[in-house]
Amino acid sequence: MSSPLLPSTSAPASTVRNYITQTLITTHAVTPDVAELVAEKWDIGRGHEFRQASLGHLQRVFGDNVGLCLYHAVREASPAPVEVTRLQVWSLAAADITGLLLMGVVILRFMPSVLGLGDQRVDPIMWAANPAWWLAFGVCAVNAAYQRRIQSIRDGLLLVGGWLAFLVGIKLAQR
Structure with missing residues (x-):
């Protein structure tokens, strides 16, 4: 029983x-x-x-x-306590940081009026087309989700978002 x-x-x-x-x-x-x-x-x-x-x-x-x-x-x-390793902490932090940076770059690229830049397009705003941002976030996000073994919805979204960002980075690198 x-x-x-x-x-x-x-x-x-x-x-x-x-x-x-x-x-x-x-x-x-x-x-x-x-x-x-x-x-x-x-x-x-x-x-x-x-x-x-x-x-x-x-x-x-x-x-x-x-x-x-x-x-x-x-x-x-009782469920066993989840042990968090340094690699998991660093992976999640890197995914968060690169995600925020990528979001900032995308906002600069596609919504310059939000920052009061009007239609002005300057070179730093073109960073959104740089595949390095997308690839960095993709790798960090996928690694963070993998390290955490998909424990929550956030981890699942991180995995999917990471793969999508990675694919966008590869497409941008092929141009």
């Missing part, structure tokens, strides 16, 4: 007690009557408090043996 799902951080005490009951029944072969008696010891406290409870606290509430079993059940059911 599989272990029950860990209660959400906002779950009420009754949901936590249900989790305790189901965990003791499914993973430790405790009878339902005994499991319910033990679970009743969790009288107040949301899922957040239960998830964050230390081994010592659970042992004081439920006793040494049951507290230890529940502590391990919670730790096994």
Whole structure:
């Protein structure tokens, strides 16, 4: 049998007690009557408090043996903390910086009136046609998304945007 799902951080005490009951029944072969008696010891406290409870606290509430079993059940059911490496931090920072620079260059190129330049086109504004900006952002963004293993929507957008910028950079370099 599989272990029950860990209660959400906002779950009420009754949901936590249900989790305790189901965990003791499914993973430790405790009878339902005994499991319910033990679970009743969790009288107040949301899922957040239960998830964050230390081994010592659970042992004081439920006793040494049951507290230890529940502590391990919670730790096994909790997602592992994401370890952030220096390369991930640098990749994301580089993608953010090059993205902001690229956005500034594109604004200068296509919307000079935003900066009060009117229709005036000066050489620095032509930087948007330089493939280096696009390639730099593309490489940094794709690397940052790859390093983070696509953990969020932002990472997915970073990956797609990076590939698109990389392709634009290649097209501009071919001119």
